[in-house]
Amino acid sequence: MSANPIYRNVKDAPFRIGERVFVLDSEDETFDPVYCGRVGIVKYLEYECGCGQSYPLDPMIGIEFDNMTVEEFWREELGRYPARTNNFYHDQHNR
Numbered sequence: 001m002s003a004n005p006i007y008r009n010v011k012d013a014p015f016r017i018g019e020r021v022f023v024l025d026s027e028d029e030t031f032d033p034v035y036c037g038r039v040g041i042v043k044y045l046e047y048e049c050g051c052g053q054s055y056p057l058d059p060m061i062g063i064e065f066d067n068m069t070v071e072e073f074w075r076e077e078l079g080r081y082p083a084r085t086n087n088f089y090h091d092q093h094n095r
Contacts, residue, residue: 005044005062012056015042020081021063023073031077039081040065046072 009016019042023035040063047053053060060072 003046004048005046006059007044010045010056010059013045013059014057014075015045015061015078015080017042017044021061021078022081023063024077024079026074026077028074028077032071035071035073038065043070 007017015021020039021042022037022039025031025033025036042061043064044062045059046062047055047059049060051060052058058075061075061078062070062072063078064070
């Protein structure tokens with residue numbers, strides 16, 4: 001099968017395009033531990049590259065990092081990054 005990345009949100013997918021995530025750990029033999037703890041942005045969802053994905057809950061997830069590289073991860077290898085607030089009052093009163 002060939003890759004066919006989807007660059008739009010998919011209903012019921014585990015993450016949304018543009019969402020900030022961080023890389024957890026994995027026991028998958030193809031996982032590169034150099035990415036553990038790194039933060040990136042969901043760039044695309046991939047359901048057709050032949051790695052056993054299922055639509056819509058279990059895609060390969062393309063993550064773009066600060067150095068503009070994109071790597072793919074399974075949903076269990078990613079965590080949601082805490083949202084940033086731009087609210088000074090909220091930030092000062094919730095420390």
